[in-house]
Amino acid sequence: MNKIKLIFGFLVLCASITCTHAADTISANQILRYNETIVSPLETFELGFFNPGNSTNHYVGIWYKKISNRTVVWVANRNTPLTDTSSELTLTLQGVLVLRNTTTGYVVWSSGNSTTSSVRNPIGQLLDTGNFIIYEEGERINQEDPIWQSFDFLTDTLLPGMKHGWNLVTGTERSYTSWKSDDDPGFGEFSYWIDTRGYPQLILSEGREIKLRAGPWNGLGFTGTPNLSPNTFYNFTFVLNQREIYYQYNLIDTSVITRLVLQPSGRLERFFWIDSKQEWSLYWSRQNDLCDQYALCGPFGNCNIAKSPACECLKGFEPTSPDQWKITDWSQGCRHTIPIECKPGEGFNNYSDLKLPDTRESWYNQTMTLIECEKMCKRNCSCTAYTHSNKSGTGSGCLLWFGDLIDIKTIAENGDTLYIRMSPSELDSIANSKSSSAGRRVKVIVPVAFVVFTILTSMCLYYRFNVKKQQQQGTPRSGNEDLDLPLFGLPTILKATNNFSMTNKLGEGGFGPVYKGVLEDGKEIAVKRLAKTSTQGLHEFKNEVISISKLQHRNLVRLLGCCIEGDEVMLIYEYMPNKSLNSFIFSKTQSQLLDWNARYHIIIGIARGLLYLHQDSRLRIIHRDLKVSNILLDKDMNPKISDFGTARTFGGNQMAEKTNRVVGTYGYMAPEYAGNGIFSTKSDVYSFGVLVLEIVCGEKNREFIHKEHCNNLIGHAWGLHNEGRSLQVVAKCLGESINVSQSEVPLPPPKEPGFYVGISTEDTRQSSSSNNELSITMLIGR
Numbered sequence: 001m002n003k004i005k006l007i008f009g010f011l012v013l014c015a016s017i018t019c020t021h022a023a024d025t026i027s028a029n030q031i032l033r034y035n036e037t038i039v040s041p042l043e044t045f046e047l048g049f050f051n052p053g054n055s056t057n058h059y060v061g062i063w064y065k066k067i068s069n070r071t072v073v074w075v076a077n078r079n080t081p082l083t084d085t086s087s088e089l090t091l092t093l094q095g096v097l098v099l100r101n102t103t104t105g106y107v108v109w110s111s112g113n114s115t116t117s118s119v120r121n122p123i124g125q126l127l128d129t130g131n132f133i134i135y136e137e138g139e140r141i142n143q144e145d146p147i148w149q150s151f152d153f154l155t156d157t158l159l160p161g162m163k164h165g166w167n168l169v170t171g172t173e174r175s176y177t178s179w180k181s182d183d184d185p186g187f188g189e190f191s192y193w194i195d196t197r198g199y200p201q202l203i204l205s206e207g208r209e210i211k212l213r214a215g216p217w218n219g220l221g222f223t224g225t226p227n228l229s230p231n232t233f234y235n236f237t238f239v240l241n242q243r244e245i246y247y248q249y250n251l252i253d254t255s256v257i258t259r260l261v262l263q264p265s266g267r268l269e270r271f272f273w274i275d276s277k278q279e280w281s282l283y284w285s286r287q288n289d290l291c292d293q294y295a296l297c298g299p300f301g302n303c304n305i306a307k308s309p310a311c312e313c314l315k316g317f318e319p320t321s322p323d324q325w326k327i328t329d330w331s332q333g334c335r336h337t338i339p340i341e342c343k344p345g346e347g348f349n350n351y352s353d354l355k356l357p358d359t360r361e362s363w364y365n366q367t368m369t370l371i372e373c374e375k376m377c378k379r380n381c382s383c384t385a386y387t388h389s390n391k392s393g394t395g396s397g398c399l400l401w402f403g404d405l406i407d408i409k410t411i412a413e414n415g416d417t418l419y420i421r422m423s424p425s426e427l428d429s430i431a432n433s434k435s436s437s438a439g440r441r442v443k444v445i446v447p448v449a450f451v452v453f454t455i456l457t458s459m460c461l462y463y464r465f466n467v468k469k470q471q472q473q474g475t476p477r478s479g480n481e482d483l484d485l486p487l488f489g490l491p492t493i494l495k496a497t498n499n500f501s502m503t504n505k506l507g508e509g510g511f512g513p514v515y516k517g518v519l520e521d522g523k524e525i526a527v528k529r530l531a532k533t534s535t536q537g538l539h540e541f542k543n544e545v546i547s548i549s550k551l552q553h554r555n556l557v558r559l560l561g562c563c564i565e566g567d568e569v570m571l572i573y574e575y576m577p578n579k580s581l582n583s584f585i586f587s588k589t590q591s592q593l594l595d596w597n598a599r600y601h602i603i604i605g606i607a608r609g610l611l612y613l614h615q616d617s618r619l620r621i622i623h624r625d626l627k628v629s630n631i632l633l634d635k636d637m638n639p640k641i642s643d644f645g646t647a648r649t650f651g652g653n654q655m656a657e658k659t660n661r662v663v664g665t666y667g668y669m670a671p672e673y674a675g676n677g678i679f680s681t682k683s684d685v686y687s688f689g690v691l692v693l694e695i696v697c698g699e700k701n702r703e704f705i706h707k708e709h710c711n712n713l714i715g716h717a718w719g720l721h722n723e724g725r726s727l728q729v730v731a732k733c734l735g736e737s738i739n740v741s742q743s744e745v746p747l748p749p750p751k752e753p754g755f756y757v758g759i760s761t762e763d764t765r766q767s768s769s770s771n772n773e774l775s776i777t778m779l780i781g782r
């Protein structure tokens with residue numbers, strides 16, 4: 001009978017059986033006085049008057065019944081403290097809980113007018129969840145539609161089962177606000193709420209300022225709260241539908257006592273009650289770091305706490321105001337290095353391990369797929385980024401951003417992926433665009449050799465389409481100014497090449513004959529006329545095409561444009577008056593023209609071009625057929641790597657690939673490539689090495705003949721190297737011009753080369769056909 005703390009005036013006479021049941025309820029017109037309380041059935045919670053901390057003010061609240069140190073979880077009259085003990089709490093016949101000053105008769109606090117007009121017989125009950133609920137007596141307790149419940153009016157504590165969010169039907173917001181201090185439960189500075197503009201997101205604000213954006217729900221947790229992980233004590237859920245938006249956690253093990261509280265300091269903390277120690281133990285606390293400071297790095301800036309300074313521009317972006325950025329004023333953020341102009345060819349780069357940006361200017365649909373999402377974003381010029389709204393499982397839903405992307409930070413573990421709109425030239429890689437547009441796992445390697453023709457064809461078709469659409473005329477014309485890839489008309493090319501006259505033919509390239517041409521303005525061009533092919537998969541290669549057209553380096557031969565009409569597909573390159581390096585170094589007379597300095601200059605140029613292909617271009621490109629005849633020389637004898645017919649691109653971090661279709665040229669192929677089909681930047685470097693040897697000694701690797709041994713050039717060089725006579729490898733004609741300091745620098749000792757025995761074995765002799773420079777293709781067994 002001890003549990004009966006609440007004694008209703010007119011129930012004094014009632015039987016004790018009735019009274020035990022009355023302990024957790026209050027009926028209409030009953031009065032709860034200062035030293036009376038209501039206790040939930042299992043004595044978990046208690047409702048009554050209390051003084052917070054050292055305060056002498058009185059409040060009506062709910063606290064844990066069994067916890068000695070009173071821990072208040074809910075307060076009624078937060079902002080209207082009672083100064084004496086004379087007040088009374090009553091439940092009116094209309095179902096309204098009223099706190100009245102008995103001296104004046106004024107209402108100090110009330111639970112508010114009931115939305116239910118026809119209340120007949122209200123009753124208030126304190127449940128073991130800590131919820132005080134007013135409902136129609138005799139009817140089932142319905143937490144979904146009560147007359148009133150304390151769970152709809154959070155104070156600073158989120159208990160298990162409480163909903164933190166919105167009831168969209170009634171328009172009720174359930175958010176929590178810190179106490180002013182431990183002594184004052186009045187509305188403090190901090191509130192934790194869900195912003196429903198755009199895709200709903202959790203915001204912790206201090207006054208009117210956003211202090212912290214916990215972010216939108218990503219299906220597993222709030223994007224900015226990655227350490228909210230599943231555990232054995234409670235599970236959690238986020239509900240987002242037409243009627244409700246809320247976060248809720250529920251106990252799995254109901255014997256534990258836990259609460260999430262927003263402290264007066266603004267800290268969000270979760271405690272568990274440790275009964276043996278009789279104390280609250282801090283289980284989780286929202287750890288704020290510099291990067292949690294809202295929008296610290298400005299639009300398109302990313303905050304990475306592991307970096308110093310913490311703010312950085314995302315890849316493809318640069319500081320809007322470099323001067324201010326330098327002095328750590330990041331407020332202006334970053335902007336696209338190449339502005340977005342909503343032009344065809346734009347796509348998306350993915351950025352992973354991020355906290356998703358502010359969603360106030362966003363749109364969502366929970367049933368769309370990522371592919372639909374990308375399309376939707378692409379269609380709308382103001383859409384700057386997208387991602388799936390639910391990353392749980394394989395990912396679903398669509399979330400689009402409009403305008404600036406604000407408040408992004410790096411989250412190393414379980415961060416989110418964001419797809420940001422980029423101009424065509426900034427697009428990452430084939431792998432990226434393919435995987436997002438086709439939505440399937442793609443092989444990271446795309447054989448450029450196989451597609452280069454298709455790509456360029458598609459590029460031409462693509463621009464032709466655009467040009468047609470724009471009804472532009474005249475040649476050459478720019479298909480898209482942003483892409484710098486002009487389209488030439490067939491008549492222009494016919495005129496330039498004198499109808500592909502034999503006298504204009506420069507030679508035969510990988511895909512067809514090459515002609516010299518002169519445009520009307522006098523500009524010299526080389527026209528590569530391609531064989532017919534299908535236009536299959538054009539669309540898929542669109543982005544790659546754009547990337548390739550953007551491959552620009554002074555040591556790569558430059559693609560000027562293309563021409564496609566009818567069956568004709570042509571690529572137009574800059575004309576190289578000095579043709580190929582081949583004609584210089586292997587010719588007795590011409591080689592005299594190339595002294596050491598010229599050769600050194602050429603070697604450095606090739607190295608630069610190769611470095612660009614391997615490291616500095618957007619795509620990692622393996623040329624696979626680097627040889628003297630593929631090095632063209634401009635009028636100033638600057639070397640330009642040409643013929644990408646056999647090249648392959650590597651995406652992402654891929655370093656090597658194996659093929660069973662080996663293409664290349666004997667004498668230049670690295671052993672692991674020729675033998676096992678493994679190619680990588682290293683196999684290119686091997687070819688480069690052969691090339692350098694050939695350039696410095698003016699001899700072809702495979703045709704090299706020495707009277708003392710039957711090694712090829714590599715073997716010869718290896719022998720000389722081992723005898724400390726490397727310099728003797730250098731062509732005699734170079735004579736005095738040689739600069740020893742340029743040819744001998746400390747390097748790690750080289751390994752013994754493979755394949756250094758010259759033309760002595762049966763199969764090499766076979767393949768050393770009439771045209772020794774021919775690029776060959778051979779199949780090797782798997």
Ligand SMILES: *[C@@H]1O[C@H](CO)[C@@H](O)[C@H](O)[C@H]1NC(C)=O
Nearest residue numbers: 032033034035036085086087
């Ligand atoms: C509180 O209860 C005591 C007895 O337990 C009683 O004497 C006292 O008058 C009550 N005070 C008020 C304010 O109701």
Ligand SMILES: *[C@@H]1O[C@H](CO)[C@@H](O)[C@H](O)[C@H]1NC(C)=O
Nearest residue numbers: 052053054055181182183184
């Ligand atoms: C109450 O007062 C004591 C002594 O002045 C102080 O140590 C304690 O922190 C105060 N408690 C609160 C909750 O303010």
Ligand SMILES: *[C@@H]1O[C@H](CO)[C@@H](O)[C@H](O)[C@H]1NC(C)=O
Nearest residue numbers: 053069070071182278279280
């Ligand atoms: C009781 O709670 C107060 C405030 O929460 C705290 O300062 C005090 O240390 C607690 N006392 C015990 C015995 O846990």
Ligand SMILES: *[C@@H]1O[C@H](CO)[C@@H](O)[C@H](O)[C@H]1NC(C)=O
Nearest residue numbers: 082083084086087101103104
């Ligand atoms: C009730 O009102 C009187 C008169 O305004 C005031 O003096 C008293 O402090 C009030 N009581 C409470 C509990 O607020």
Ligand SMILES: *[C@@H]1O[C@H](CO)[C@@H](O)[C@H](O)[C@H]1NC(C)=O
Nearest residue numbers: 096107109110111112113114
């Ligand atoms: C409740 O309703 C009455 C009458 O409709 C109105 O005067 C009063 O201001 C309302 N109170 C609240 C708290 O909404």
Ligand SMILES: *[C@@H]1O[C@H](CO)[C@@H](O)[C@H](O)[C@H]1NC(C)=O
Nearest residue numbers: 234235236237250251252253
């Ligand atoms: C959470 O756990 C409770 C109790 O085991 C269960 O009833 C509820 O369905 C769970 N909720 C979620 C979202 O998993």
Ligand SMILES: *[C@@H]1O[C@H](CO)[C@@H](O)[C@H](O)[C@H]1NC(C)=O
Nearest residue numbers: 364365366367368369372398
């Ligand atoms: C969401 O997308 C699905 C599938 O595309 C569509 O059927 C539905 O109407 C969309 N819903 C809204 C609210 O746009």
Ligand SMILES: *[C@@H]1O[C@H](CO)[C@@H](O)[C@H](O)[C@H]1NC(C)=O
Nearest residue numbers: 362363379380381382383402
């Ligand atoms: C693009 O999205 C914005 C924001 O949702 C919308 O106002 C606008 O109508 C959309 N434009 C198109 C063309 O769909």
Ligand SMILES: *[C@@H]1O[C@H](CO)[C@@H](O)[C@H](O)[C@H]1NC(C)=O
Nearest residue numbers: 219366390392393394395396
């Ligand atoms: C999110 O994805 C999971 C796994 O596919 C699914 O069970 C859940 O219903 C989805 N949530 C929403 C809100 O669509």
Ligand SMILES: *[C@@H]1O[C@H](CO)[C@@H](O)[C@H](O)[C@H]1NC(C)=O
Nearest residue numbers: 350417428429431432435652
């Ligand atoms: C992101 O892009 C990289 C290449 O830049 C790609 O390898 C990766 O698969 C992409 N990830 C997603 C989720 O699309």
